Amino acid sequence: MADYKQGTMNGTFWHRFARIFIANPRGAAAEVNCFEEKVLVLEDGTESVTSLGPMKFIFDPQATIALLDPLTGDPTGATIAGWEVHQAIFSYVMDEAKKRDQLLASPPQ
Numbered sequence: 001m002a003d004y005k006q007g008t009m010n011g012t013f014w015h016r017f018a019r020i021f022i023a024n025p026r027g028a029a030a031e032v033n034c035f036e037e038k039v040l041v042l043e044d045g046t047e048s049v050t051s052l053g054p055m056k057f058i059f060d061p062q063a064t065i066a067l068l069d070p071l072t073g074d075p076t077g078a079t080i081a082g083w084e085v086h087q088a089i090f091s092y093v094m095d096e097a098k099k100r101d102q103l104l105a106s107p108p109q
Contacts, residue, residue, distance in 0.1 A: 009042055009043075010042065010043045011040055011041050011042035012041050013040040013041070014039055015039075017034045017035065017037075017055075018036070020032065020033070020035070021033045029058045029059065030086075031057070031059065032057055032058075032059055033054050033055075033056050034055045034056075035054050036053065036054070037049050037051055037052060038052055059082065059086070060082050061081070061082040061083040062081070062082060062083070063082040064079050064080075064082075065079060065080050065081075065085065
């Protein structure tokens, strides 16, 4: 018996992480939660996005991570330590907090 409205399709699909949350509880290990999607784009331009659910892991400051080019996904040949990732995220968040605090402290015009 044939499947109802069966057909073939031409297109491209890939996986991506739509949201990444870092839980940083006081007195416990940080946990990273990544929410993965599958994107399908057909030749006619029709696009479909399917949620694949979370991937969770405990943050490891001692880990060594091979850096990838975000445009191509190719290895760059460089690495970064987990603690450097932590330092970069911490610095970025604190820089944004400082900007916000300066705006809040400015008198309204």
